[in-house]
Amino acid sequence: MWSRQLNGVLKNVPKIGSLRTTATAVPGEPKGPNIVTAVPGPASKKLIADLNTINQSGSVQLFADYDKSIGNYLIDVDGNVFLDAFTQISSIPIGYNHPELLKVFHEDHKLKALVNRPALGVYPGKDWPEKLRNVLLSVSPGLPQVMTMMCGSCSNENAYKALFISYRAKERGENVDFSELENTSCMVNKPPGSPNLTLLSFHGAFHGRTMGTLATTHSKAIHKLDVPSLDWPIAHFPRYKYPLEENVRENQAEDQKCLAEVEDLIEKYNKKGTYVAGIVVEPIQSEGGDNEASPEFFQELQRIAKKHRAGLLIDEVQTGAGATGKMWCHEYFNLESPPDIVTFSKKMLTGGFFHTLDMRPKHPYRIFNTWLGDPGKLFLLEAVVKVIKQQNLLEQVQKTGNRLKAGLLDLEKQHSNLLNSTRGRGSFLSVNTTDHGLRDKILEKLKQKGVIAGGCGDHAIRLRPSLVFQEQHADIFLDKFSQVLNDVK
Template sequence: MRSLWLNTLTKQSLYRLSTKRYSTNVEPKEPVVKTKSIPGPKSIELKKQLDSVQATGTIQFFADYEKSIGNYIYDVDGNILLDVYTQISSVPLGYNHPRLYKVFNNEQNLKTLINRPALGVFPGKEWPEKLHSVLLNIAPKGLNKITTMMCGSCSNENAYKSIFIWYQNKLRGNAPLTEQEKNSCMINIPPGAPKLSILSFKGAFHGRTLGALSTTHSKYIHKLDVPSFDWPIASFPEYRYPLDENVAHNKKEDEKCLSEVQDLIQQYASKNPVAGIVVEPIQSEGGDNEASPEFFRSLQAICKKNGIALLIDEVQTGGGSTGKFWAHEHFELESPPDVVTFSKKLQLGGYFHNDDFIPNEPYRIFNTWMGDPGKVLLLEEVVKVIQEEKLLANVDVAGKVLKNGLLSLEKEFPHILNSTRGRGTFLAVNCTNTKVRDQIIGALKLHGIQTGGCGEISIRFRPALIFKEYHANIVLDRFRKVLQGI
């Protein structure tokens, strides 16, 4: 019954074709901008077509993903932009990477795409091996369990649920469930649906579904008009840069925020006890706000002292662009965080955790798909390429060039730029104000560089892991031209 659809001969000729093809399909030498404005006329026409079907206010342009290659995104008007924003930081290996192209050049993988299982009930025979070889291979140190999901919001939502279940289980001890617990949760009230909370930080972004959104505080437009849980929100450090010239101020920031965390835990103990704290290693959407390794180590200590879980949200930071696969590796925590969520560059979503966060009973953390094995196949290849091509080392090299260049630009244009910061190629710089920031992002695009904003006044750089030193130099060169024109 086994299909012979792709016989060996055909497989080999396909392989030759694809290898041959990709040896000639290379990046352009530099960006090309053909239209006076972006979106150009063809993008504007497509936007009109889309407008009759859905909201289009967020669309920057329409891309040609058949032509896009490596670090360059092609639009429908013939513009070729060096992409250092990469679909909101979600493209690990650039466009049309030949190794990804080959993933579905394979009968078994193709069948995985068209026979999507309910992974929690009828997983395919290869699932345990894939989880071991792909996901445990990249697991943060000390976390040996993985729950797969599909996107960042779902990952955080389900991680929160795991934390609530863990917390209540601790309170309950080994006591059996009461009828009151079973019945009250069905109508959304305590004790079955307890008044618990997740503590988050001002400026944080953890997603936009209603639980995740209650911990998101980066922009009002994300939250306006949506009901929210009354959960505690602490201040996040607001550092001054460069770090080595602002040690005292920044240390004070750490202390102030940590003391606020401790106060909020006490304050909420009687109304919505804190079961967990969620934090990004670098607040991304909120403005690339950093906190020190010491801050994170102290935060973990507060969690341990209060018996609450520490969830590190690596949806944007995970996958290598800080120079380590997980950004929290930079913090040298005393013990592993309790839960680490991921998505974006990792193709699917999910969270790593330890045994404590596996519920006692089945079906407590569950949904129809529980992730997507087709995306795991892509991730498998992504991870192989990262390891074989030593892309984390590449990130360090290219990141240093980009960061040093930004620091130089800061010095050249102190009235426009300041506060260059970040790790690896995960970098940002502040502008004088929002207007200037938006002006620069627009001008950079017309100079062939696709960046993105974050927070109120920051430009963020999120190139793919294949971004090299010479790409950094192109970015810096174009950036200088833009700044000269302001």
């Protein structure tokens, strides 16, 4: 067992099984993973072959049984029980089949709101403003306005439009109407109506896969190949040396280098008339490899944005909703004012974005589509937010995260030929392996032992457990991880 092998900070933690399940766990969880077939098992294999006749399904790993999955445990169609530290690409907030979620639609009013999905921008239901206020704005990172959307890509796409609209409104001047030439030229995709504006993004970023967001995504070639794109500025995002406390000066220099490039690029693009209307950035580059940057980096980034009248959009689609131990990861950065826009989706269950009054278009029908979100998702989120608050889940995430991080650091010390650069906040954690092949091998072996984790970037392992992942789940994960590392070393 890993607890026998580890020294240091975790020497005195109780053994697996001796921890009582606390109030934050979903009742009815199994005691641990249990693997009864190779993964994928025969039933999954059959279904994968079937699905593959209907569409390109090469990404499917297994078929799950969502009737049986519970809490932090995903159960597949072959009866394999997995501890899930990846949670549907980071999108399950409080575990599978949480009783508070299962009962939401027992309420007739909520079921009807789900079934009669309205065009929220035209005929919303009677409790829509109250739900936006009491559910979404109750967890807003200091921003007074919120729009709901369908998914992460569509949240960013619409937030990008808000950045462009606000930038042009400022250029045009308050209360100045669209010119006739703007009205006609935009209809054929030409300036000045369709202006030569740009957004600055970062190498390694992931903001989505629709064409606007894809122009700001630079994580993997397979996401981008063959799709036409836009000549927009792309700066380098800091790549730190770990452990942070031993590399302070180098990492500060890295911050400065990247920030200088940001400012250079803005000046260069502005000079050629392709003005930078906004900077879009993740608080931790997730798909791109869990790349962190310091609070100072983000503070200075915001100053640069303000100086050049570009909006600052922080994309919290993956980092948001509590995974880092704060509701929003950028709350760690102590920015001098909130960002202009914060986008969300995944664990928030609904897409959308918070924004300043400056980012609110003067005219209706500009940030608009048929559905503009889904009341059914907001009712589910209401239950999630209630559970987060009542059960102090952010505190739980910090406790679990501390345990997990200490364990990862310990394993990194024991296996310095395999692992390095343990990092992250809350239970939003990752560790680098020494190469891509090794990373994939470790993830595969973990899966065969009943633990689902994720990969990101070229050679990182990322953990994205739910907010009800507790210390005892961390111990199980660390134990299995330790077994796999001994196996591959």
